Amino acid sequence: MPINFLKITLFSHCARPGMLNVHLVPHTHDDVGWLKTVDQYFYGARNDIQHAGVQYILDSVVDQLLKNPDRRFIYVETAFFYRWWKRQSGDMQDTVKQLVDEGRLEFVNGGWCMSDEATTHYSAVVDQMTIGLRFLNDTFGPCGRPRVAWHIDPFGHAREHASVFAQMGYDGFFFGRLDYQDRSRRKASREQEMVWRASESLVPPVADLFTGILPNGYNPPEGFCWDQLCDDPPIRDDPDLEDYNVEDVVSKFLTVAQEQAKVYKTNHIIMTMGSDFQYENANLWYKNLDKLIRYVNQKQVNGSNIHVLYSTPSCYLQELHRANLSCPYFPMRIDDFFPYADAAHDFWTGYFTSRPALKRYERISNSYLQVICNQMEVLGGPTSRNGSFGVGNSDTMKKAMAVAQHHDAVSGTEKQHVADDYARRLANGWTQCQVLVSNTLAALSGSSAPRVYCEHLNISVCPLTESSSKFSVNVYNPLARPVGWSVRLPVNGTAYAVTDSSGNATVVVRRDRGYAVNELLFQVRAPPMGYSTYSVSLLQKGPPPASPFPRAPKDIQNKVRAWRAFMTFDPETGLLSSLSNLETQQTVRLSQNFYWYNASDGNNKDSKQMSGAYIFRPNSSTTFIISKTAKIETVQNSVVQEVRQWFSPWVSQVVRLYADSRVLELEWTVGPVPIGDNMGKEVITRFDTSINSSGIFYTDSNGREVLQRRKDYRPTWTLTQTEPVAGNYYPINSRAYIKDEKDQLTVVTDRSQGGGSIQDGSLEIMLHRRLLHDDVRGVGEPLNEASDLYPEGLVVRGRLLLSLNPPAVAANTHRPLAQEVVLQPLITFTEGLLPPNTRPEFSGLQTALPPAVHLLTVSQWDPDLVLLRLEHQYEARDSKEHSQPVTVNLQVSPLPSTFILLTGMNLSANQWKHEMTRLDWKVDSGKGHSPGCELTLPFST
Structure with missing residues (x-):
């Protein structure tokens, strides 16, 4: 039996059979950035914004735990604990x-942070959990x-997220x-x-996870907060004082415990005794909790059936499991918990899109981490970390990406200066990893030519390609499979020769936007x-190519052997009007345009709730069209057919x-969103189809399995819909x-966004938000992103x-496509041609992996070990062809090393797979309690 499992079992004996056991869990919730930056929170700086200092x-807490062996404390955010630990003496x-x-x-x-669950990709979640859990494993066993x-x-x-946690043990x-x-x-x-x-694909109980809802969010019951940030009166237990209040406090606590017990199944309930950044002066909490436990338990002499104890979530869970063996059958949940609303008109669905630029930067950085920091470090071996271009490391990027998964980071729900700090x-992580990748490519290619990284290709900026007559790409x-891409580079010449390693050439030079x-x-x-490396040589400067045709196209189509696409445009409006898959003889009517919702400013007749970083609250269900027509230009050549549309400035x-x-690619550009009319705007694009x-x-759920969503419906309860738009938005x-x-239209996004299907045959995705009011959820500033460089x-x-595909085979396209968007190619440049x-x-x-197998992780674990994660990327119902079990023959190139030993671990790599044991749970079959199972509630006092 694992050591920590034995520890939990022994400690749980502090509970008393036949009584209502109240598990007090002292804790703090320490955001890894929110109103202050990570550094400011750790050191306790900028207390004018929020009083919080994690190091204190x-x-x-440690000082107070040493004063009473009964006391307990739990800690969550490894990012903060790691910092604190490094600064402690050996003693x-x-x-x-x-x-x-x-x-x-x-x-x-135990993760580096408490990650967001709506806007994070599962690969990044697994990484941030792994880095935190590995530190705890290495430090404490x-x-x-x-x-x-x-x-x-x-x-x-x-x-x-629940599936990931279950697979982590x-x-x-x-x-x-x-x-x-x-x-x-x-x-x-x-x-x-x-x-x-x-999971509907993993065989139970692999992804089954006991889940409990805490009674007060994560706060203590009302009246029982004893932190320096709280206003509740302390327990005054000197009977000679006029304000002696022990009897009042105990009586109130017994009532609270009884009421809470009525809404839970067993004779064990939990109370979270702490909140945001509490326990900076832990003496206040523990002195009062010691008294509370002593005086409440003394009532047992007079017949009270309530027992209070210091506890932890593991102890509490162990007692629930004991009860589950003999009595309660817990219900089953198969859907998720989106969207979340805390009142009738307060749906937290805005953050699915908030700060879209940061969301994209985080997604690109995830790709950068996997490609540069992880795979390149393995392929380059020791040379990658210390080579001809200096000392590189992956730690900076891993930790930056781990922090970015925090539920007030990539979610977009932080103050502006904190968002800037995450970016x-x-x-900084990119900079460190670029040294690493330069070292690796030099070792693999045999060329020590300096590498150039053009990080602004998305806005057609790359100084090397714009000025050089010869360069290599x-x-x-x-x-883990060969993939093709289209490379687009800003240049100032009009004719170029581009050849691959075999001497083949393919190139088009045409007029474009940008500098x-x-x-x-x-x-x-x-x-x-x-x-692969491509050589580019300038052949001609001369005048630029002819300008695009300023006309509305009737159609654009490609001619792929296995698949052909065909799109038509309305000649009067310049808008897309249909989409066809000629291979499968499918055609759907498809119109697409851009709209905006008027964000509520709090003057709506039904509610004073405003749209903000968290909450999406349109003033009505009406959408405002940006333009009914689009000015267009077209470009058609052997490589691409393109229609450029301008809807507004x-x-x-x-x-x-x-x-x-x-697939059809739609590259949209939105902003600056105008606010001269004093209206905040939630900008969407909408596809209306037949x-x-x-x-x-x-x-999708965090980029992996897919869930069905139904308008104005929740699988678990009968919904009273109060917000017809925001209440139907999902991540x-x-x-x-x-x-x-017959038809399935799939839209793959390049970042996390919110969206819904408000009308049949329609799919809308929110692209951008610019708001003029705060939504009163703590941030204290409107989501109105601007800067010195972009004041507008x-x-x-x-x-x-x-x-567009038949539903039976659509996953064969959208699953690998989604992986290609998440893990994009790394493009680097060198001046001149290859030496x-x-x-x-x-x-x-040596060989590509099967189509169903995705290479999730290749990462250097220590100097002699590599962490390798493979996943079956298809769900059980996805594909008749690819959803079957797959056998993988892993042949790895001898450069730089060969895998000698493959040993299975759990998903977070902090436990050997064969040693992982988890609690089994009995589930309600729909028939209620088991025969003879009687609950003893309510309890007497």
């Missing part, structure tokens, strides 16, 4: 290790391994925020504890987990269809689709990819 919390570290070994200080969750996931603050809960999951209607129903039916079946950290493919005069466009293909789009592509979707659409992390028996407001550019004896092509795999 940990100092004070203090030994003391903390003893507290952990004795179960008095317990780590829960088995006793430091968390057994409970603890997401007390995220604003809605994703099924994929967690026994249970507790959270605080729940839709107000769902909570009310669950309290009435005593279903606040459940078993979450978090700065990611930029290295394209690295992070996927450069022209654009160089060519197709590339790279081997699995490897690179602040909204434009390019519709592209590449010659060898299976598909009979019957009020149903589908979204779209990588893709969404609508379908009927933020301009955002992104891509949507559309595909002799340079290796122009390389692959880290």
Whole structure:
């Protein structure tokens, strides 16, 4: 039996059979950035914004734990604990290790942060959990391994997160925020504890996870907060004083405990004794909790049936499991907990899109981490970290990306200066990893030519390609299968020669936007987990190519052997009017345009709630069209057919269809969103089709499995819909689709966004938000992004990819496509052509992996070990062809090393797979309690 499991079992004997056991859990909730930056929170700086200093919390808690062996404390955010730990003396570290070994200080969750669940991609979540759990494992051994996931603050809960936690070996999951209607129903039916079946593809109980809803969010019961930030009176237990209040406090507590027990199944209930950044002076809390426990338990002499104890989530969970063996059957949950509302008109669905530029930067950085920091470090070996271009490391990027997963980071729900700090950290990570990748490519290619990184290609800026007459382009493919892309480079010449390693040429030079005069466009293909190099030479300067045709096209189409796309445009409006898959003989009517919702300023007749960083609250269900027509230009050549659309001075789009592509690309540009009319705006694009979707659409969960969504409906309870738009919005992390028996239209996004299907056959995605009011959820400033460089407001550019397929085979297209968008190629440049004896092509795999297998992680674990994660990327119902079990023959290139030993671990790599044990739970079959199972509530006092 693992050591920490034994510890939990022994400690749980503090509970008393036949009594109502009240588990007091002292805790603090320390946001890894929100109103202040990570650094400001740790050191306690800028207390004019918020009084909070994490280092003092940990100092004070450890000191108080040592004064009473009964006391307990839990800690969550490894990012903060890691900082604090590094600054402690050896003696203090030994003391903390003893507290952990004795179960008095317990780590829960254990990730680098408490991640957001709506806007994070599962690959980044797995990474941030791994970095935190590895530190705890290495530092404290088995006793430091968390057994409970603890997401007390995220604003809605994703099924994929529960699946990830189950596969990491967690026994249970507790959270605080729940839709107000769902909570009310669950309290009435005593279903606040459940078993979450978090995957429809994994065989139960692999992804089954006990899940509990905390009674007060993550705060203490009203009247029992004893932090220096609280106003509740302390326990005054001197009977000679006039304000002696022990009897009042005890009587109130017994009443609170009894009322809470009525809405839970067992004779064990939990109370979270703490809140945001509390316990900076832990003496206040513990002195009063000691008294509360003593005086409440003394009432047992007079017949009270309530027993109070210091506890932890693991201890509480262990007691629930004991009760489950003999009595309660917990209900099953198979959907998720989105969207979240805390009142009738207060839906937290705005943050699905808030800060779209930061969301895109985080998604690109995730790709950068996997490609540069992880794969390149493995392929380059020791040379990658210390080579001809200096010392590189992956730690900076890993930690920056881990912090970015926090539920007030990529979510977009932080103050502006904190958002800037998250972006700065990611930029520092890029800089460190660029040294690493330069070293690796030099070692693999045999060329020590300096590498150039053009990080602004999305706005057609790259100084090297704009000025150089000869340069080389290295394209690295992070996927485990060969993939092709279209490379678009800003140039000032009018004719170029582009050749690959075999001497083949493909190139088009044409007029484009941006600072450069022209654009160089060519197709590339790279081997699995490897690179290809292309040589570019200027042939002609001369005048620029002819301008695009200013006409409305009748259609654009490509001619791929296995698949052909065909689109028609309305000649009067310049808008898309239909989409066809000629291979499958499918055609749907498809119109697309841009609209905005008027954000509520709090003067709506039904509610004073305003739209803000968290909450999407349109003033009405009416959408305002930006333009009924689009000014257009067209470009058609052998590589791409393109329609450029201008809807207004602040909204434009390019519709592209590449010659060898299976999808339609829509590159949208929105901003600065005008606010001169004093109206905040929520900008969407909407696709209206002839598909009979019957009020149903589908979204992914954190980029992995897909869930069905139905308008004005929740699978678990009867919904009273109060917000017909915001109440039907869901997070779209990588893709969404609508379908009927014949047709499926899939939209793949390049970042996390919110969206819905408000009308049958319609799919809308929110692209940008600019708001003039705060939504009164703590941020204290409107979501109105501007800067010294962009005083008129933020301009955002992104891509949507559309595909039309029969539903039975659609996943064969959208699943690999979504992975290609998440893990994009790394493009680097060198001045001049390749020198002799340079290796122009390389692959880290001797053979590509099967189509169903995705290479999730290749990362250096220590100097002699590599962490390798493979995943089956298809769901059980996805594809007749690809959803079957797959056998993988892993042949790895001998450069730089060979895998000698493959050993299975759990998903977070902090436990050997064969040693992982989890609690089993009995689930309600729909027949109620088991025969002879009688609950003893309510309890007498």
